[in-house]
Each structure stands twice: as structure tokens, then as C-alpha cells.
Amino acid sequence: VLDGCQQLSGRAGQGLTGMTDDKAANVEFAELLRLHQSQVFGYIHSLVRDLNDADDVFQQTTLVLWNKFGAFDRRRSFPAWACGVARLEVANFLRTRGRQRLYFTDDLNLLLVEAHESLAPDELEERRAALVRCVQKLRERDRQLLDACYCQDGVNVTAERQGRSAHSVYNSLRRIRRALFECIRRTLVQEAHPELLK
């Protein structure tokens, strides 16, 4: 299911021609954003829970970050600062959207900034790599279901197509997520501390 998604790995846009010295801050910003955007995006997505909405908020957030970068205190953690800005953008977004779903309180969103900050780029990348391998270990039927729900049709259409109830599809998805999450955990522990899993 994920094979096709991998073709982008190893190519990232970076490096610019025609830079002048006074553009150093610009380059610094681009570099910090490149390094941490995945954390920031993950934070936003975990709060708004819709990929398209997360895109919008992320885009807005990067603009605000860029505008405010001059005032960024270099002693602070960039991801914490960026997630803090994202938190306000999420709040604005939810307000203008007229909350149809249920969302966390701002207090908790603030606490979650710290948790997302601690999920460092290295670990993110290792988790993602482990996820790809874990998906490959799934049974064919489970892989297809994951593909249908995430990549193609969503849960309701998938359920209809397979003649199942949405509830039962959700249950299967949960079982798969649990297996994947545990597989990622074991993969990471094994890489770091193989003795723990003997």
C-alpha cells in the first residue's frame, strides 16, 4: 500500500542560488522550518484531524512564523515556538469554522505542544520508517483495508462497498492500528535495546 508513496524519499527542495549575506536569516528560517515542519504539521493535524484543514492551518502558520521570525528568541526551541504559534492558528481556524466537531480545550493544546516538541525529528523519521516496514508485515486483507480507508474511499464508502457496517470497519481499523503501533514500538526498542525483547 505504501510502496508508491516512497518515491519522494531522498529528494527535498533546499539550497538556493543567488543568495546575499543579508538573507542569512531567511536561510536560517527555511532550514529550521525544513527540520521541524513535520513536528508542527503533526501537531496541527492531531488537533484539527482533517488533512485538508491541517494543510490550510499549516500554510497559515508558516506565514505567521515567517512574519514573526525576526522576533524569535534563538535561545528558545524552534518547534516549541512554532507549535505555540500553530496552536493560536488552530484556535482561530476552529473559531472561524464554527466548531462542528468536538475539540480539546486550549489548555490541553498547550500541554500537547510540549509532547510534540519532545517527539524529535530523528524519532519521527524512525517511526515513519518502522511504520512502512510494519505495514508490509500486515496480512494482505488488512493492507487492503488500510489502503481503502486511508488512501481511497474512507470508512463509510469502504463499509458500503464491502457490505459491512461502518462500526465493523472501524473495529478492524482499530485492530490494525493497534498492531501497527505495537509493531513500531517493538521495532524501535529492538533497534535500540535488543536485550529488552528477548
Added chain:
Amino acid sequence: MTHLPELPEDLQNLFDDYLDGTQDEARLQALEERLRADAEARQHFVRYCRMDTDLHLESRAHQAGQRALRTIDQLAEAGLLLPERKSRWAPRRWWLAVAAALLAATGIWWWSQTGSDEIAWLTNAQDCQWTGNQAPAGDMRAGKVLRLQRGLAEIRFQSGARVVLEGPAELELINARSVSLLSGKLTAQVPEPAKGFQVKTPHGKVIDLGTEFGMSVGKGTTEVYVFAGKVDAYSAEAGGVKSLTEKQAARIDAKGVALQPPAQAPDANQFVRAIVPPPKIVPQTMVLDFHQSVPGTLLDKNGLGTGLTHRLPGTGKLLREKENDANLQLDVEEGRLLVTTTNSDLNTSYKLGRGEYLGVRLSDLGFTGKEDFAITVVVPKIPALPRVGQFGLYAGLHSKMSVRGGMISTSEPKQYKQMLVENRDGKDDRPHYMGVGFPGDDLRLTLRREGKNFTLTVENQTTGSSTTIKMRQPDFLDEQKELYVGFFGANTQSDDQQTLELREFQVTVWTVAAP
């Protein structure tokens, strides 16, 4: 790297409900409480959400990848990009990194490079209600009409101009340098690069010459006010143009453009020039550890200042006649205040002249009537007051208008009930009871006002249990500024005086800071 234990099943269920959007309010609240209380649960949560994000992104990469690759190729051809030599970490959103790098290097908003035709974006919004709930979201293109029913919306244009729209208002986006205000009010701030920014109205138009101005469209007329800089105002029907400078106002209508004499000019204050961020809440806390005598406060029997400053008005009148209160003893060594109960009762205003109801005045902590507040005290090894005896915390205007909560001795010998009650016109009303306590228990009491509710929390440090009673704030306390809070103790229906030990008395008012 963090290595977490296996994810507990109950947590996973809460997470799944959250991600699938299948939870109800109660489940969301349960999740919120777990996450607030438990740092490890938060660590699990962000990783679980991350997996979900990755699954979504992997699927998205399928479609977006091709599109983005084409963009990159074009940029590379134009000499804007060099291929990266080595990348250990391949960002999922790498085309946004490209965009950000572009933005950083050239100062051009990236979507103008990537083919989006948005000319403006919403940068701030406060209490906004949009007609048909159609909040602008990534669709602020030429021709878009923003219909704001109420609230303030700040819009930033690609040109750099910034507009604050105040609902009700309708604004049509024409291009990055021009809008049409169909109705309502706006203010515009136009930095140098955006000079020439135009606001059209049904009656004419205003062209900015580097400035800040406000406009309001009513029936048949448009009013303009210049805060700073200069604008040209045109009348659509009568032709003609007038230049306005700082603090000048004009009216545009079918007859032309008329400068307004200062007396008739629209009030500059009618325009909202910036969205003020939501208020910041700052707790003002007073803590008494009873480890020192505080001069100028209520005196104990030895003439030591207890730190408490006010009695609930209507109580303690006879105690106040003598300077020192024989019922109080400050023990600075141990850090405690001993309070001996007296025979009094707020209910029916019985013998309140000798009643011990002492604490502080909230306005001394910045209270102005609206703020939330809380009073906390620790009472170790509570004595046995015979029926009816009571002690606890109060908040009130005076002895005939108050709320109090604490422990009250019951018909069961040597047992207390927890109570929360309002006292209206000197009579107890709407009593709430819950839970029990026993002589010898160590208690921590908190009386708290949050919004329109009062809660009493009794943490029993002996049994490890905690209970909270909640009730609506009685209307007589709404918006009242002169509130007194504190501690009370009374052997209400017996002559058996008992001594209570108070520790760690604390009052907090959550004040609203000026932004």
C-alpha cells in the same frame, strides 16, 4: 529517544474514538482528563496521532507527489533550485519546504509561484460569524465576497495592505490592491509597497497614498476618516476628487465629496483599527503560612497580626471592640492559626456579633466583580463539634448575603456531612450535602467560583478521597464587587467550643490583564 511501554487498551480506545470522530462529549472529556493528568498518556497520544498522520500523508503523497515534482522541475529549470546532496530525513511536506525557502529567498508569497490564485488571507478573527457559516478558507480569490455578520476579521493582502473588517459588513475582493466595500465598516493600513490601495464603495472610491484610514458605508453615503497619511476620495456620480490628510474626514455621496468640519466628522473611535488579542488571565494570589505576625491585620489574643484583614461584614462586631481576639492564636513556630469556635449562626443571623468569620476582602487582590476566585485552607485533625457545629469557607457581601461550604455535624454522633449552602436575607437556602467526614481527619477545603458556579472541594488527606459539591451562584452575588472571603467556625447549637487548626490559607483571584 523515549521508549514507552505498551499502549494500554483503554487509552487506545479513547485515541481511536478521537481519531475516527466517533466520540461524544463525555468521551472527549474523559480523554482530555487523562491527557491532562498523565504525561505518559500524552507521549503515547502524540505518537499514536503521528502514526495516523503518517498513514494519511503516505496516501496523500501518491497524488501530490507528481504535481509537486513538476513544480520542482520548473523551478530547477529556472535556476531557482539546486538538488540537495544528501538527505537523511525526507520531509513529507517537502514541497512546502521548497515554498518556504522560496519565500525566504525572494520575499514573494509562495503561492504566487505555485499557481494558487489567492490574493489575500485571513490573518486574525474574533467572534466572527459568516453568512451561511462560509468562513473564508483558502479561497480568497478575485471576486470573492466576504459576508461577515458579526465580529472582527483581519485580512492581509498579497500587496501588504491590511484590512480590519467589522461585521456586519460585505467586502468584495477585486485584486491584491483593490477591494469593494459593499456595506459596513473597515479600517485599512497600507504600508509603502502597497501604496495606491483602493477601496471602492457604491458611492465612490478612496485611493490610499500610504496611510491608515477608516471607512463606513451607509445608505446613500460613504464616510472616510484618515488616521495618518493621505488619501484621495472620489465621488462616483458627481465626479470630483478631494485629498484628505491626518484627522480629516469626508462624506462621499451623489453630490460629490465634502470635507467634514471637525464637529460633524465621524468619530475616529467608531473604527476598530486592530484586533486586540483575547484577555490574558493573571492569578493574584495571597498565601498565609502563619509563620509570621503580619502588622496591621486582625490581632490574635497575644496581639500578633494573623495576616487576615477583614471580617465578613455583619459579624464579629463585639469581638472587634477589644483589639485582641481571645478566640485566635497565631502559632508562628508551627505555622498555624488556632481558631476557637463561638456560638453563632449565619442562618437566622444568630449571635453574629461574636461570630468568627474572618478572611480578606477580594478587591484587595484586584477583584472587580467578574473574576473567578478560590479560597483554600488545610484543617488537620478536625475536632468533634457536637450537633449542630460547623466550619469551612465563605464568600459573601455581608452576613445576610453569602455562600458557605464546609463540614457540618449531623445527627450521627461524631460525624460530619459536607455541605454547600447559600444564605439569602439571613436565611439558609438551597443546601447541598454530600459525603461524610470524621473527627481526627485531615482536610483541605477549597471554595471556588468559576463562571456562574460555586464549588466546594473537600480533600480528605486521611482517607485519600476527594469530593466536590457544585451549585449555581446565587443571583445576589452576580457582578458584585465588594466580596469578602474567608474561614468560619461555629458551635451553632451547643456551648461546646472547639479549637480548629488552620494551615496554608490561600486566596487567588484570576484577574484579567490589560492586553
